[in-house]
Amino acid sequence: xxxxxxxxxxxxxxxxxxxxxxxxxxxxxxxxxxxxxxxxxxxxxxxxxxxxxxxxxxxxxxxxxxxxxxxxxxxxxxxxxxxxxxxxxxxxxxxxxxxxxxxxxxxxxxxxxxxxxxxxxxxxxxxxxxxxxxxxxxxxxxxxxxxxxxxxxxxxxxxxxxxxxxxxxxxxxxxxxxxxxxxxxxxxxxxxxxxxxxxxxxxxxxxxxxxxxxxxxxxxxxxxxxxxxxxxxxxxxxxxxxxxxxxxxxxxxxxxxxxxxxxxxxxxxxxxxxxxxxxxxxxxxxxxxxxxxxxxxxxxxxxxxxxxxxxxxxxxxxxxxxxxxxxxxxxxxxxxxxxxxxxxxxxxxxxxxxxxxxxxxxxxxxxxxxxxxxxxxxxxxxxxxxxxxxxxxxxxxxxxxxxxxxxxxxxxxxxxxxxxxxxxxxxxxxxxxxxxxxxxxxxxxxxxxxxxxxxxxxxxxxxxxxxxxxxxxxxxxxxxxxxxxxxxxxxxxxxxxxxxxxxxxxxxxxxxxxxxxxxxxxxxxxxxxxxxxxxxxxxxxxxxxxxxxxxxxxxxxxxxxxxxxxxxxxxxxxxxxxxxxxxxxxxxxxxxxxxxxxxxxxxxxxxxxxxxxxxxxxxxxxxxxxxxxxxxxxxxxxxxxxxxxxxxxxxxxxxxxxxxxxxxxxxxxxxxxxxxxxxxxxxxxxxxxxxxxxxxxxxxxxxxxxxxxxxxxxxxxxxxxxxxxxxxxxxxxxxxxxxxxxxxxxx
Amino acid sequence: xxxxxxxxxxxxxxxxxxxxxxxxxxxxxxxxxxxxxxxxxxxxxxxxxxxxxxxxxxxxxxxxxxxxxxxxxxxxxxxxxxxxxxxxxxxxxxxxxxxxxxxxxxxxxxxxxxxxxxxxxxxxxxxxxxxxxxxx
Numbered sequence: 112x113x114x115x116x117x118x119x120x121x122x123x124x125x126x127x128x129x130x131x132x133x134x135x136x137x138x139x140x141x142x143x144x145x146x147x148x149x150x151x152x153x154x155x156x157x158x159x160x161x162x163x164x165x166x167x168x169x170x171x172x173x174x175x176x177x178x179x180x181x182x183x184x185x186x187x188x189x190x191x192x193x194x195x196x197x198x199x200x201x202x203x204x205x206x207x208x209x210x211x212x213x214x215x216x217x218x219x220x221x222x223x224x225x226x227x228x229x230x231x232x233x234x235x236x237x238x239x240x241x242x243x244x245x246x247x248x249x250x251x252x253x254x255x256x257x258x259x260x261x262x263x264x265x266x267x268x269x270x271x272x273x274x275x276x277x278x279x280x281x282x283x284x285x286x287x288x289x290x291x292x293x294x295x296x297x298x299x300x301x302x303x304x305x306x307x308x309x310x311x312x313x314x315x316x317x318x319x320x321x322x323x324x325x326x327x328x329x330x331x332x333x334x335x336x337x338x339x340x341x342x343x344x345x346x347x348x349x350x351x352x353x354x355x356x357x358x359x360x361x362x363x364x365x366x367x368x369x370x371x372x373x374x375x376x377x378x379x380x381x382x383x384x385x386x387x388x389x390x391x392x393x394x395x396x397x398x399x400x401x402x403x404x405x406x407x408x409x410x411x412x413x414x415x416x417x418x419x420x421x422x423x424x425x426x427x428x429x430x431x432x433x434x435x436x437x438x439x440x441x442x443x444x445x446x447x448x449x450x451x452x453x454x455x456x457x458x459x460x461x462x463x464x465x466x467x468x469x470x471x472x473x474x475x476x477x478x479x480x481x482x483x484x485x486x487x488x489x490x491x492x493x494x495x496x497x498x499x500x501x502x503x504x505x506x507x508x509x510x511x512x513x514x515x516x517x518x519x520x521x522x523x524x525x526x527x528x529x530x531x532x533x534x535x536x537x538x539x540x541x542x543x544x545x546x547x548x549x550x551x552x553x554x555x556x557x558x559x560x561x562x563x564x565x566x567x568x569x570x571x572x573x574x575x576x577x578x579x580x581x582x583x584x585x586x587x588x589x590x591x592x593x594x595x596x597x598x599x600x601x602x603x604x605x606x607x608x609x610x611x612x613x614x615x616x617x618x619x620x621x622x623x624x625x626x627x628x629x630x631x632x633x634x635x636x637x638x639x640x641x642x643x644x645x646x647x648x649x650x651x652x653x654x655x656x657x658x659x660x661x662x663x664x665x666x667x668x669x670x671x672x673x674x675x676x677x678x679x680x681x682x683x684x685x686x687x688x689x690x691x692x693x694x695x696x697x698x699x700x701x702x703x704x705x706x707x708x709x710x711x712x713x714x715x716x717x718x719x720x721x722x723x724x725x726x727x728x729x730x731x732x733x734x735x736x737x738x739x740x741x742x743x744x745x746x747x748x749x750x751x752x753x754x755x756x757x758x759x760x761x762x763x764x765x766x767x768x769x770x771x772x773x774x775x776x777x778x779x780x781x782x783x784x785x786x787x788x789x790x791x792x793x794x795x796x797x798x799x800x801x802x803x804x805x806x807x808x809x810x811x812x813x814x815x816x817x818x819x820x821x822x823x824x825x826x827x828x829x830x831x832x833x834x835x836x837x838x839x840x841x842x843x844x845x846x847x848x849x850x851x852x853x854x855x856x857x858x
Numbered sequence: 859x860x861x862x863x864x865x866x867x868x869x870x871x872x873x874x875x876x877x878x879x880x881x882x883x884x885x886x887x888x889x890x891x892x893x894x895x896x897x898x899x900x901x902x903x904x905x906x907x908x909x910x911x912x913x914x915x916x917x918x919x920x921x922x923x924x925x926x927x928x929x930x931x932x933x934x935x936x937x938x939x940x941x942x943x944x945x946x947x948x949x950x951x952x953x954x955x956x957x958x959x960x961x962x963x964x965x966x967x968x969x970x971x972x973x974x975x976x977x978x979x980x981x982x983x984x985x986x987x988x989x990x991x992x993x994x
Contacts, residue, residue, distance in 0.1 A: 177985045182924055212921065319944050326940060328903055342989065346952045351991065353982035354950035356928065360975070361943045363932035366905045404928020440922060582900035584893055591890060600890050607888040611870035611877050612905035612913050615929060617922065627868040631920045 126453035133421050140384020140392070143375070143419060143428035145231045148386040152225035154193045156186055165224035173342035175395055178352035179223070183402030188220030197225070201232035204241040204438070207639030211245055215440045226438065227394035230431040235464065238430045243468035244637050245437035247407075247630035248618035250644045251469030253512025254444055255279040256476035257299060259484040262291050262569070263561045264536060265529040265544050265552035266480075268302030272528030273521050274479040275306025277497075278514035280620040281332065283476055285315040287486050292316045293576040294541065294569060296329040297586055298532050300602060305528040308601035309621035311368065311614065315487075318358060320577075325367040328583030328606050331614070332368035334409045334444065334475075338399050339373070340392025343383035356403035366609035368619060370407040370444060371400040375432050376415030389419060393432040401439040406617040408436050409475045411446025411465065414488070420451060420461070430464035437470070442618035442630070448476035448489040458491060459503075466503070466511050469644070471618045473511045481557045498657070505655050510646045517658040526553040531595045538589035539581060542568045666831045676701035676714040680848040683734045686754035692729040692801045693758035694720050695749025696849070698737050698839035700763045707765030708828055709787050711794075714853050719791040720759060721851075723798020729755075729805050731798070733851070736760070737844035740836040743777050746770035752846060755805035759797060764832040765789055769801045780804050781812055787821045863915035880906050880936075907933040927974070934972035942966075950982055952991045957983050959993075 122128070135142040150166030161180040162169050172180070192200075200217070203209040218226065233241060255274035259266045271282050284299045286292050296314040303310040311331045314324055324330045336355050339345045345352070355371070362369045373396035375389035384392060393410070400408045412419045412429045419425040429446065436443045445465040452458040465473055474492065477500075482490025492500060501515050529552040533544040542565060551560045583606050591599035604625050608614055614621060619629035637643025646654065677696075686693070694717065701713035721731040734752055736745040746760025750772040757780070761767040765786030768779045783789065783797060796813045803810035859875075866873045870885065877885035879902045883892070892898035905913075910933035918926035935943060949955045949963055960983035967976035986992045 174985055174989050174991065177989075181981065182927070185923075215921065318947065322940065322944065326904075328900060346991065349951050351950065351952050351982065351986070353978065353985070354947060354952075357931075357950050357975070357978065357982075358947050360928050360931035361935055361947060363910065363929060364905075364935035364938070364943070365940075402924055404924045404926075404931075406922075406925055580900070582903075584898070584900040584903065587890065588893055591894065596890070603888065603890045603893060606903045607885065608870065609903055610879055610885055610888055610905055610909070611868070611874070612909050613868035613870050615910075615913050615932075616867065616917060616920070617925065626871050629868075631867050631916060 127457060129453045130417065131421055135422055137388070138386050140379030140387060140389065141422060142388045143422045143424040144227070144388050144390035144431060146386070146388030146391060149227065149388050149391040150224045152193070152197075152222055152228050154184070154189055154222050156189070159186065161186070165222050174345065174351050175340070175342055175399055179395075179398050179402055182356075182404075183398050184222070185219040188216060190220070192217040192220035193222065193225060197228050197232060200229045204229070204233065204244070204434075205237045207244070210638055211635060214245065214438060218438045218440065223394040223398045224391060226398070226435050227388070227391040230394075230434050231390065233431070233434070235427050235430065238427065238434050239464060239468045241434050242430070242437055242465070242470065245434060246468070246470055246635045247437065247440060247442050248471050248620070248628065249633045249635050250628070251510055251512055252280040252472055252620050253278070253474055254281040254283060254472040254476055255479045256448065256485055256487055256489055257282050257284045257302070257479060258486040259480060259558040259561070260287070260486065261558040261561050261564065262287060262295060262566070263548065263552065263558060263564065264294055264298040264532050265548040266555075266558060266561050267295060267298035268305070268528040268532035269525035269552040270480050271299045271302025271312070272306035272524045273516075275303045275310040276516050276520065276524045277479070278512060279310065279477070279479070280512070281311045281313070281472065283313050283315060283334070285486055288566075288570060289316060289320065290570045290573050292320050292324060292573065293329065293581060294573045296324045297535065297576075297581070300329055300583060300586060300605070301532045301535055301590070301598065302528040304601035304605065305531050305598050306524055308604055308623050309625055311621060322362065322365060323577060325362065325365050327580055328609060329586075330367070331605060331608065332370065333362055334370040334372055336369060336371045336405070337373065338371055338396050338403075339381070340378050340387070340395040341383050341385050343385075344378045344381045347381055347383070352399050352403060359403055359405050363615055366612055366615075368614045369405055370409055370442060371403065371405045372409045372413060373397060373400060374410050374413040374415055374446065375428055376412050376418040380415050380418055390428045390431055394435055397432070397436045397439050397441065400436070401441055405441070406615065406619075407442025407444065407471065409444040409446070410436050411443075411475070413446050413475060414449045416446060416449050416451045426461045426464065429461070433465060433470060440617065442471045444472035444475040445470040447474040447491055448487065450489070450491045467507060467509060469510065477513065484557045498659070501654070501657050505657065508646050508651065510644070510650065510654060514653055515657045522553055529553055531590060531598050534593035534595060535586055535589045538592060539576070539585065541572045541576065663827070663831065666828060673705065675852040676705065677717070677733065677735075677849040678852040679735070680850055683752055683846040683848040685752050686732060688730055688754040690728065690730045690806060691732055691754030692724045692798075692805045693732050693734050693749040693753035694724070695734050695736050695745050695752075695758050695760045695846075697740055697742070697745050697762040697836050698735065698841070699836045700735065700761065703839050704763035704832060704835060707763070707786055707789070708825055708832060709765055709789060711765065711789070711791060713763070714851070715791055716761070716765070716794050717851060719794040720761070720798040723795040724802045726795070727799040727802035727806070729802025733849040735847045735849050737841055737847060740833065740840045742766050742768050743770070743779065746779065747772070747774070747776040748846060753805070757801055757805040759801040762833070763836050764829055767794070767797055769797065769804060771804065783813065783815065785815055785818065785821060787825050788816045788818055861912060861915070863912070863919040867916045869909065869912060876912065877909055878906065880904060905936070907936045910936065931972075931975045931978060934967075934970070934975050937970045938967070938972065946979070950979065952986070953993045955993050957987055957992050960986070
């Protein structure tokens with residue numbers, strides 16, 4: 112046993128250490144990328160037939176290989192693309208002069224092993240750059256999760272409305288109890304279209320029910336089609352590439368946008384990784400997704416993220432899989448939904464891989480409600496994290512798909528959505544939504560604030576709704592009858608989208624005017640600085656205007672009114688009293704500015720300083736230095752006027768220095784730089800010390816506290832106060848003798 | 859005016875004249891007003907095979923052959939009843955169907971004038987046979 116270190120113990124107690132980090136174990140698939148058993152990329156074609164691919168002869172091809180050689184590989188391109196050296200391809204991925212369409216074309220001829228090998232050559236920043244270049248749609252967007260533990264329709268509608276108002280392009284819900292599906296889908300539809308017309312919705316449930324919801328026009332997209340990288344896991348998932356591809360076509364035939372799901376780590380988790388690395392198997396997955404004719408994929412490890420992050424290079428491998436999906440020309444909803452880490456630092460470090468380049472959907476589900484209500488088991492980022500997300504967007508000038516919205520607008524839209532769903536339930540004969548539910552959904556925190564519902568009645572009503580095929584049109588007409596005409600029109604607008612089917616193209620989202628933006632109509636044409644999507648103009652104005660942002664011009668303007676604190680008595684001249692301590696104040700002190708950064712009244716501060724000087728046997732004298740705002744010079748100028756040669760200089764914000772005339776201006780006897788922490792007692796102690804120096808006594812430094820966060824908290828106010836002090840300074844102006852203007856009784 | 863897949867997308871905003879519902883209602887008549895009047899009904903709100911074929915052409919013109927193939931299969935499947943869709947899906951799941959059963963589905967798809975999907979099912983049957991994924 113090593114000796115116990117308190118620092119090791121403190122670190123071991125942190126949240127991060129609840130997670131297990133392990134060494135790679137490739138035989139179980141526990142290796143993030145570049146696994147020792149990953150096959151060498153190869154493609155042998157004989158007479159137009161693939162006879163060998165990635166280490167396997169055609170006779171040994173599993174269902175994935177067979178599907179890929181039939182539907183995935185373009186053999187004409189393959190001859191050219193497979194001949195390119197790995198490094199040449201890797202360099203093309205980050206070369207601004209090689210456009211996206213050329214890379215996408217080449218990818219049609221690359222085998223999974225080749226794709227994984229090339230992506231494995233990129234470092235994290237190169238991967239981010241490649242992802243930025245390869246994203247299908249011009250502008251990034253985001254998807255929200257909307258669920259709650261009580262399956263409360265009012266709360267679902269309110270959360271859906273808020274999510275839509277915040278700019279999410281897609282909303283996903285699910286059910287705790289499967290039979291709730293139609294009610295949850297209706298609540299999401301109503302809420303989404305109340306928040307913003309055009310937002311797409313889905314209800315993640317079993318395929319038959321999902322298809323029924325779609326046919327009835329209650330949902331517009333699905334992303335529940337999982338694929339896996341080994342045949343055994345695919346079959347254990349009760350599917351094959353053919354069954355999943357057929358299902359994708361079946362959804363499309365009913366006008367449903369389909370996105371498949373895959374992610375690193377699932378094969379290892381399901382026990383049949385066949386000794387291959389996670390990234391190689393994911394390369395097989397996304398290759399199948401593309402071959403199956405899906406327009407996109409939800410990938411980025413998704414629910415297995417914590418497993419991948421247990422391994423060296425895990426975060427990088429997840430970013431690499433996003434890159435592979437984008438390279439294969441797929442819409443990418445890039446994970447970040449399942450909880451990646453207990454550690455906020457670690458999970459946000461991981462997030463940056465997708466957040467900074469921007470993906471089609473930066474998360475596969477941002478939890479707009481507190482994660483406790485997230486029945487997906489997600490909530491990597493949730494309602495409580497919104498301000499952080501918005502601030503990070505503002506920090507980086509990056510659009511990660513969420514807009515700031517103020518409390519008044521949020522509560523307005525939540526109430527309206529809850530009212531709308533209340534009206535729909537009543538019109539359609541569903542169990543009533545009470546006014547108390549509307550109120551709680553508008554202003555409450557989570558489902559814990561919601562009144563309980565008769566869940567047996569809800570389930571029965573949901574069955575009946577499915578039975579009588581309650582449709583999106585029924586919902587629209589119900590809203591129309593109850594005066595929600597705009598929401599009704601928005602829902603009919605979504606029905607219209609199902610007829611034109613434009614959103615079946617890659618990376619489609621719908622704007623508030625009903626225009627579809629996809630990789631066809633609005634492609635990412637990024638080719639370096641000055642091109643592609645950049646956060647600027649009105650959108651940048653929107654994303655920087657957080658509700659709690661303070662107008663800088665309004666700060667530090669407090670004071671300036673009220674009774675005079677000091678009175679000027681003419682020019683200050685050098686003193687002669689050897690016990691004299693000059694208290695030299697800055698140009699704006701007790702004038703234009705009337706309190707310290709800590710909120711202490713300048714008059715009280717002066718009194719404390721003077722009393723301190725006098726307690727220690729000194730004679731206090733007040734002087735205003737007008738030529739400079741810097742505390743060192745204020746104090747040094749004061750020292751030059753002081754009979755003892757010692758002065759205490761103080762700026763308006765409260766920073767103080769004890770100086771002596773024979774020292775260099777930037778030297779000092781004591782500096783008190785932690786102005787936010789000082790009390791009047793601190794200033795009294797400073798006065799005592801200044802007198803001590805003046806009288807030649809031994810002086811112990813004034814005890815000061817240290818607050819390492821003071822700067823982060825107050826630097827803006829400091830800057831503004833100092834700016835006002837500097838503006839009040841006048842070059843060459845002579846010092847002025849001051850007296851306290853306050854009646855002695857107050858002293 | 860004819861249809862040009864390279865410029866006519868999105869159909870909904872650029873070429874609504876080309877889109878109609880299965881009963882022949884024009885896309886621009888999919889409105890709250892027609893819903894109120896009862897001329898628009900829920901069962902009529904879906905993409906037609908013709909619209910999906912056009913979307914397939916858009917995807918192909920945009921360099922997405924696999925997506926185009928999928929949308930062409932989707933166009934065929936518009937004629938297949940809802941229940942049958944799920945039955946075919948189930949039949950394609952591993953170990954569910956004998957080669958004979960899958961061939962029967964392929965023939966039915968031929969009957970629904972869905973030759974691409976029929977070929978897709980036959981292709982699956984062949985692969986399943988070689989990988990031991992056919993049912994007993």
